[in-house]
Amino acid sequence: MYTLYTAPASGNGRKVHTFLEEVGAQYQLSRLDLLKGEQKNPEYLKLNPNGKVPTLVDDGFILWESNAILLYLAEKYPAAKLLPTGAQDRARVFQWLLFEQTTFRPPLSLLMRQTRFTPADQRDQKVIDQLWSEVRTNLGILQSALSGREYIGGTFSVADIAVLPYVYLAQDLGTDLSAWPSVVAYYQRLSARPSWQKVIAWK
Ligand SMILES: N[C@@H](CCC(=O)N[C@@H](CS)C(=O)NCC(=O)O)C(=O)O
Structure with missing residues (x-):
């Protein structure tokens, strides 16, 4: 089960959310309110020292930067063919x-x-x-x-x-x-x- 830390209006968060939906992954969303600055809370900064969304947690493995997350997930779901092999x-x-x-x-x-x-x-x-x-x-x-x-x-x-x-x-x-x-x-x-x-x- 993945946990995706994100915010509803975040374009970068939407990318990862879209990927998880595309492959039918099991995931939960952890919502942050960016206008309240929740992305700078000390607890969240332990996951993502950059203080931005999204962050993905995959069974203890923590990854941030949306496009790095997309590439990671694409490698994990080769059958979805979302990253070419050539x-x-x-x-x-x-x-x-x-x-x-x-x-x-x-x-x-x-x-x-x-x-x-x-x-x-x-x-x-x-x-x-x-x-x-x-x-x-x-x-x-x-x-x-x-x-x-x-x-x-x-x-x-x-x-x-x-x-x-x-x-x-x-x-x-x-x-x-x-x-x-x-x-x-x-x-x-x-x-x-x-x-x-x-x-x-x-x-
Ligand atoms: N390069 C980062 C950018 C992340 C980013 O800028 N996220 C925005 C939302 S789309 C954010 O968290 N903004 C709040 C802030 O900068 O405090 C990524 O692709 O994940």
Whole structure:
């Protein structure tokens, strides 16, 4: 039985939650309230000194960093084929996992902070404009990658599970995705999966 420490609105937490649903794993959720700062409680910091969600505990084995957790779980469930075995296909999945963490997610998370958690009179419009510009560039990169393919790694993989919460966030923040039709089709394909439907319903 896995324990996943997470928060309902956490994109990184949603990735791991989605994976566990995809493979039908036995798991329990341990909810943290990020607005109350529960991720910085001393007890939680013993599990994850970085003070962020998600953290996975697997029979005493503790792991944090969402994409490391996805890779760990993908190795544990080879039958699910969520991590390709060929060197090049696997490297392509790693590429998108890194793109998601280093490039795709950051401007979206910062935009969420600016537009939802920063009082209107303290928002920096120049910063917001720059972040939107980065989001549009990144959606263009996804659009090119998805032309002629259903999933960014070729077949459905942990890369899609990692990217999905942030396409969702882009849309949730008000992005009109219609300028990137392959991204729209991709998002519809992924978000229709029962795993994501269950994850998104957890509030
Ligand atoms: N690179 C980390 C990022 C984790 C992260 O930033 N989590 C956010 C929620 S999506 C969080 O816990 N924020 C609260 C905080 O930073 O105090 C991962 O992928 O797990």
